[in-house]
Amino acid sequence: MNTIIPHDLIEEKNLDSNIDNFFKKIELVKALKISNITKLRGASCFLVFQVLFKLVFSGKNLYQLLSTRPDDLPFGKDVIYDFLNSCSYNWRKFLLILSSKIINSKIYSLTSKDRVNVLIFDDSLYSRSRSKAVELLSRVHDHSSGKYINGFRMLTMGWSDGNSFIPVAFSLLSSTNPKTQINGINEKIDKRTNGYKRRKEALKKATETMFDLLKGAVKYAIPVDYVLFDSWFAYPKVIKKILRHKIQVICRLKAMHRVYYNYKGKKVNLKDLYKKLDKNHKNRVVASAIVGLGKDKDDNEIKAKIIFVKNNNDKSQWIALLSTNINLDAEEIIRIYGKRWDIEVFFKMNKSYLRLAKEFQGRSYDSMFAHTTIVFTRYIMLTLDVRKNEDEKTFGGMFFEYCDELKDLSHIEALFLIIDLFKKTLHDYSTLTEEKINELLDYFFELLPGYIKKSLMISNAES
Numbered sequence: 001m002n003t004i005i006p007h008d009l010i011e012e013k014n015l016d017s018n019i020d021n022f023f024k025k026i027e028l029v030k031a032l033k034i035s036n037i038t039k040l041r042g043a044s045c046f047l048v049f050q051v052l053f054k055l056v057f058s059g060k061n062l063y064q065l066l067s068t069r070p071d072d073l074p075f076g077k078d079v080i081y082d083f084l085n086s087c088s089y090n091w092r093k094f095l096l097i098l099s100s101k102i103i104n105s106k107i108y109s110l111t112s113k114d115r116v117n118v119l120i121f122d123d124s125l126y127s128r129s130r131s132k133a134v135e136l137l138s139r140v141h142d143h144s145s146g147k148y149i150n151g152f153r154m155l156t157m158g159w160s161d162g163n164s165f166i167p168v169a170f171s172l173l174s175s176t177n178p179k180t181q182i183n184g185i186n187e188k189i190d191k192r193t194n195g196y197k198r199r200k201e202a203l204k205k206a207t208e209t210m211f212d213l214l215k216g217a218v219k220y221a222i223p224v225d226y227v228l229f230d231s232w233f234a235y236p237k238v239i240k241k242i243l244r245h246k247i248q249v250i251c252r253l254k255a256m257h258r259v260y261y262n263y264k265g266k267k268v269n270l271k272d273l274y275k276k277l278d279k280n281h282k283n284r285v286v287a288s289a290i291v292g293l294g295k296d297k298d299d300n301e302i303k304a305k306i307i308f309v310k311n312n313n314d315k316s317q318w319i320a321l322l323s324t325n326i327n328l329d330a331e332e333i334i335r336i337y338g339k340r341w342d343i344e345v346f347f348k349m350n351k352s353y354l355r356l357a358k359e360f361q362g363r364s365y366d367s368m369f370a371h372t373t374i375v376f377t378r379y380i381m382l383t384l385d386v387r388k389n390e391d392e393k394t395f396g397g398m399f400f401e402y403c404d405e406l407k408d409l410s411h412i413e414a415l416f417l418i419i420d421l422f423k424k425t426l427h428d429y430s431t432l433t434e435e436k437i438n439e440l441l442d443y444f445f446e447l448l449p450g451y452i453k454k455s456l457m458i459s460n461a462e463s
Helices: 007-025 028-034 045-058 062-068 077-085 091-110 194-202 206-219 236-243 270-276 330-352 365-390 411-425 434-446 450-462
Strands: 118-127 138-141 148-160 165-173 226-229 248-253 261-263 266-268 285-295 301-311 314-323
Touching: 007 028, 007 045, 007 365, 007 450, 028 045, 028 091, 045 062, 045 077, 045 365, 045 450, 062 077, 077 365, 091 165, 091 194, 091 206, 091 365, 118 165, 118 206, 118 330, 148 206, 148 330, 165 194, 165 206, 165 330, 165 365, 194 365, 206 236, 226 330, 236 248, 236 285, 236 301, 248 330, 261 270, 261 301, 266 270, 270 285, 270 301, 270 314, 285 330, 301 330, 314 330, 330 365, 330 434, 434 450
Parallel strands: 118 226, 226 248
Antiparallel strands: 118 148, 138 148, 148 165, 248 314, 261 266, 261 285, 285 301, 301 314
16 A cells, blocks of 8 residues: 655655755765864764754744754754854854855856856845844944944855855954944953954954955865955955955945046046046946056056946936956946846845844854854755756756856846946945845745745744
8 A cells, every 4th residue: 555655744855855965065074074163062063063054944943943842852952052152163164165165066167167257245234133242243234224233244255157156255244433332252262263263353344354255265266257346345455455366356336535546647536537538328338438546566557447337217327337357348347247246135045034143142253153154054055956957067967068058147137237226326325126136036036946945935934
């Protein structure tokens, strides 16, 4: 007599199998060991990581797991808290190992060498709005609401080939300003540990920390042609420092009175540069110019191309993009910069579905850093699932010569994203509208396997 297996049980087994295969693919045990995530009383670090990783798919947060079904766990709650609060674990290294392995062996090797690969820098609010006793907590400006909220600036560096986004490194930035910093560093933390290094980094300026992250990407040989970022980081000094790593830059510019560019022998700010240029209002790109950013170590002028994209509905509005590769035409600059919005979908997915900053309310900086790394690792698995559903190459090399390469971002798509920015320009908040981000997120979500979508929707409904 045939046994009918409940559909939910089949989906649960599919999910477990998918996660187990992902752990084998990234050699999780090895990555944990190399990152010093090994010592734990009462259980293996791998087993604790596995339980925390799967938590989001159960529809429970950590408190609910520990209070409703504690006997189902092979270890006590103290083991979990010891794991999350350890300051000796090197979570920065762990994520770099994972991301570089996935990028180099699972994605980059399967795509054309002509495809442009980018590193994207951006920050997003890590909210702890109901907390007061969290280590290094500060008041952070939330661009969406315009208010100051308790939390951190989550500075993130991610890699993209125009289709898949992989988080590579991050830092939860606090503040040294006594007006906005609520709590400082726990003085009991051993200053020789990885956790203390991350805490000191959290007190740096974002433009300094981004180079700590970039050095990690260079060290782990992550393939990159361009670094992309928004106007918050777009200073000539920052751009020149990135160029020393032999990586080109494409970024959005902000009209700042005291930021100057060399143009025809004169120093001009962005608004004055725009006034000096001949305009062609029949085109979306109304003007462009080659400018100087200053001297390199050999006393040669560093050149860059600036293009101005207009708003058809209001000719007084424009968006300026800068490329240090002056040989790129305007369309290619727009197309490559369009890849930056992969990180917007990433932030939205983490907060809406993967329970970033929601799954438990730890007070130590180590616990937040550990949990954020686990959330980012979940996203990497989902990215591979989405790519697998889109790209037949991941089923094996047999289709390599017969299938078109997985779709890269087109110039037209990128231009529509640029146009969407004008809806926010008056607020000086350079991100996509919520509607556009949700549209991109829906597309990502629909490509996930059905059993994962169901689990995440339940988790999101109960959060």
